[in-house]
Amino acid sequence: DIQMTQSPSSLSASVGDRVTITCRASQDISNHLNWYQHQPGKAPKVLIFTASTLQSGVPSRFSGSGSGTDFTLTISSLQPEDFATYYCQQSYSDSFSFGPGTKVGIK
Amino acid sequence: VQLVESGGGSVQPGGSLRLSCAASGFTFSYFWMHWVRQVPGKGLVWVARISGDGSRTNYADSVKGRFTISRDNAKNTVYLQMNSLRAEDTAVYYCLNWSEDYWGQGTLVTVSS
Numbered sequence: 001d002i003q004m005t006q007s008p009s010s011l012s013a014s015v016g017d018r019v020t021i022t023c024r025a026s027q028d029i030s031n032h033l034n035w036y037q038h039q040p041g042k043a044p045k046v047l048i049f050t051a052s053t054l055q056s057g058v059p060s061r062f063s064g065s066g067s068g069t070d071f072t073l074t075i076s077s078l079q080p081e082d083f084a085t086y087y088c089q090q091s092y093s094d095s096f097s098f099g100p101g102t103k104v105g106i107k
Numbered sequence: 108v109q110l111v112e113s114g115g116g117s118v119q120p121g122g123s124l125r126l127s128c129a130a131s132g133f134t135f136s137y138f139w140m141h142w143v144r145q146v147p148g149k150g151l152v153w154v155a156r157i158s159g160d161g162s163r164t165n166y167a168d169s170v171k172g173r174f175t176i177s178r179d180n181a182k183n184t185v186y187l188q189m190n191s192l193r194a195e196d197t198a199v200y201y202c203l204n205w206s207e208d209y210w211g212q213g214t215l216v217t218v219s220s
Contacts, residue, residue: 001168036151043201043210044151055208087151091205094165096141101150 002026002090004099012107019075021102023088028068032092035064035073038101039084047086048073078104108132108209110202115214118192122218126187128202128211136160136180141205142187144198145213152198156205157185170196192218 003026013019023033031051038044046055048064051071061076075082083106088099114126128140142154155166155176164176175188185202199213 038151043212046208085150089151089153095167096153096156096165096205097167098143098151098153 001095001097002029002093004088004090004097006086006088006099006102008102009100010103010105012105013078014107015078015080017078017107019078019082019104021073021086021088021104023066023071023073023099025069025071025090025092029090029092031067032090033064033066033071034089034091035062036087036089036098037082037084038087044087075104108204108207110204110209110211112200112202112211112214115200115216117217117219119220120193120218122192123188123190124192124216126189126200126202126214126216128185128187130183130185130202130204133204133207133209135183138204138206140176140178140185141203142176142185142200143203144196144200144216146198154200155187189216192216194218 005024007022033051035048036044047058047062052064063074065072085101085103087101109131111129136159141156144152157164157176161178173191178185197218199215201213203210
């Protein structure tokens with residue numbers, strides 16, 4: 001399986017802050033990288049697919065970049081509803097895999 | 108759109124369970140279906156997927172040889188047969204249509220003696 005890592009594992013930020021989460025794949029996955037947001041009690045939802053394409057309905061403060069092995073999710077101005085856990089996921093190989101998650105908490 | 112999982116419960120190590128996921132609101136046979144699990148308080152882990160016609164399957168290394176994913180398109184249902192269960196398989200199991208980002212509500216599997 002392709003291994004995914006994320007950093008940081010958690011962070012505390014204030015409303016309005018710019019937040020950056022990084023994700024690294026254990027091998028080249030081209031742009032087959034997706035970002036999910038998971039809030040307690042809700043189903044996860046995809047924010048970004050193919051590394052940088054914003055899912056319909058997702059606010060434009062979310063953006064993704066990267067290719068190959070290194071990827072970034074950026075929230076340009078953190079909003080109260082953005083406090084959640086964020087996961088990257090590779091869909092390059094036949095067996096998908098998630099990163100361990102980054103919990104974004106309130107400072 | 109609805110995805111409704113069932114079949115979770117408590118089982119002893121080495122035991123078996125079969126999870127079901129009943130789908131509605133989309134053309135089920137068109138889509139690969141996946142299972143993802145989450146240990147309470149931990150991260151999401153991808154488990155398995157099956158093609159729309161059921162001819163192709165893929166598994167995470169951690170469950171390969173123990174779990175089997177299958178589907179019945181006439182019943183709009185996907186299954187996860189889990190054998191030789193271990194304590195580390197304890198989790199909430201979600202089925203999902205990955206392409207459309209449809210998720211079920213999850214069913215809890217507890218493996219404990």
